[in-house]
Amino acid sequence: MELPVTRCVCMELEFADLLRLARTMGMDFDALRAWSGCCSGCGTCEPYVRLMLQTGATAFAVLSPEQAAQIMTRFGARPDEKGPPERAAP
Numbered sequence: 001m002e003l004p005v006t007r008c009v010c011m012e013l014e015f016a017d018l019l020r021l022a023r024t025m026g027m028d029f030d031a032l033r034a035w036s037g038c039c040s041g042c043g044t045c046e047p048y049v050r051l052m053l054q055t056g057a058t059a060f061a062v063l064s065p066e067q068a069a070q071i072m073t074r075f076g077a078r079p080d081e082k083g084p085p086e087r088a089a090p
């Protein structure tokens with residue numbers, strides 16, 4: 001069984017803390033990334049953070065590359081922004 005995804009590994013930031021910060025400070029994705037540094041390392045956490053801001057959830061099942069791409073498209077990634085890196089199939 002896979003563990004849930006609950007944090008930005010690169011910056012060692014828990015989604016629960018990021019959500020609390022975003023809601024307290026009224027931050028959107030860009031502001032949250034600029035302030036905290038989340039999503040600015042490998043980028044793998046970006047679809048999770050975007051989904052977190054939309055839903056309020058802070059623990060997620062691992063997304064497939066297709067699911068991550070759908071979230072990036074649906075929740076505000078601009079076409080010129082790079083998405084998360086492709087993950088190798090297990």
Ligand code: FES
Pocket residue numbers: 007008009010011038039040041042043044045046
């Ligand atoms: S896990 Fe968040 S930038 Fe790498």
